[in-house]
Amino acid sequence: MTLGTVLRAPVSRRAWAEIAYVLVNTPLAALGFAYVVATLVLGAGLAVSAAGFPLLAAGLVGARRIGGLHRGLAGRFLGERIEAPARPVAAPGPLGRMQTRLSDAVGWRTMGYLLLKFPVVALQVYVLTLTWVWGVVLVTRPLQNALDLNQGIPGSHTLFDNGALMCVGGVALLFLAPWAMHVATVPDRLLARWLLGRRGLQERVRNLEETRAHAVDDAAATLRRIERDLHDGAQVRLIALTMQLTMVRDVVTDEAARALVDNARATAKEAVVELRELVRGIHPPALDHGLDTALTTLAARSAVPVETEIALAARPTAAIESIAYFCAAELLANAAKHSGASRIRLSLTQQDDRLCLRVHDDGRGGAALGGGSGLSGLLDRVRTVDGRIDVSSPPGGPTVVTVELPSHA
Secondary structure, eight states, X not given: OOHHHHHHGGGSHHHHHHHHHHHHHHHHHHHHHXXXXXXXXXXXXXXXXXXXXXXXXXXXXXXXXXXXXXXXXXXXXXXXXXXXXXXXXXXXHXXXXXXXXXXXXXXXXXXXXXXXXXXXXXXXXXXXXXXXXXXXXXXXXXXXXXXXXXXXXXXXXXXXXXXXXXXXXXXXXXXHHHHXXXXXXXXXXXXXXXXXXXXXXXXXXXXXXXXXHHHHHHHHHHHHHHHHHIIIIIHHHHHHHHHHHHHHHHHOOOHHHHHHHHHHHHHHHHHHHHHHHHHHHHOOGGGXXXXXXXXXXXXXXXXXXXXXXXXXXSOOOHHHHHHHHHHHHHHXXXXXXXXOOSOEXXXXXXXXXXXXXXXXXXXXXXXXXXXXXXXXXXXXXXXXXXXXXXXXXXXXXXXXXXXXXXXXX
C-alpha cells in the first residue's frame, strides 16, 4: 500500500460505492428481516390449517427473488459476482410444486441470509456513522463555530472548544473511514457467497442431474425422429420396391429372370420385416397413446395370460415411458419363455414422483441379476436415470421383479 493509495482512499470509487451500498441496503435489510419473520411466524402459526404450508412455500419463492436482488446489489456496488443457484425442477401438480419449494435448500439459505443481514447492516451503519459522519462533523467544526451553529447545544463548548484539534481528528477519521467501511462489508460479502451463491458439490450434482436429464430427453427425441424417418421413408420405399418387383415378375417370361426377381422380392420382404422390428425396438408406436395404453397392448400380445393394474396420476416424460415399456416387454418375454408360468400380473403405480413397475409370475423361480442375463441389460438401462431393480425369485417361485423409475428423467 502506497502513500498515494492512502491519500486517495476517501475519494476513491470503492469508498463511495460501499457507502451507497450501505445506504441502499439499510431499508432493504429491515424489510427482508421483517419479511422472513412474518413468513416464519405465519407459516408456523397456520401449519395446523391448510394455509400454512402453501404460505411458507410462497415465502421461500419470494426469498429466492429477494436474494437475487441482493446478489445484484453486491455485484454492482461491491464487485462480488455471485453466480445464481440453479432453479429446482418442480414436480408435476400443485402438491408436487409445493413440496419442491418447501424442500428448496436455496430458499432456506436465503431466509437465513436475510435474518443475518439485519445485524450485519446495523454494524455497517454504526461504522458509517462513527467514521464518515463524525469525520465530516469534526472537520467542519471551525465553520460551525464561526456560524454559531452549536449555540444552545448543552456541553458544546466544553466538548468542542478546540476547533482546530477537532478538525485534525476529523481528517484522521475521514482517512480511516474507507478502510473501516471496507472491513465492515467483509461479513456481508462472506454471507452472500455462502448463502446466496452456488454451493460447490451440491450445485455440481444438481447441474449434472439436469444435464443428464436433458441428454436423456434429447436422446429419446432423436430416437423418435429416427423411428419416424425409417417408418415414413425407408420402410415405405422398400414396400414400394417389393410391389415393383412383383409387377416385374408378372411381365417377365424367362424362368431364370423370374427366379432372380423372386429372390430380390423375398430379400426386400425380409428387409421390410427387419426394419419393422428395428422401428418397434426404437420407439413402439403404442407409446404415442401413452404408457398405460402401450402396456395394455403389450400384455394382450403375451403368450401367457397377463393381468394388468395400471394407475398413473400424470404422464411421465418420453424417455421414462420408453424405459418402462422396454422393461415390461423384457420381463414379460422372460416370464413366458423361461419361468413356465401359467399366469402373470403386471402393475404400474405412481407415487411421490416415482414409477413402480412390478411383474409377478407363478413360475419356477430362480431368476437373478447378473451373469449376462436380460435382467442385467435392464439394470444398465434403468441406471441411466437413477432407477433401480429388485428381484425376488426363490427356487420354486414365485418371481417378483420390481423396477423403480423417476417420473421425469
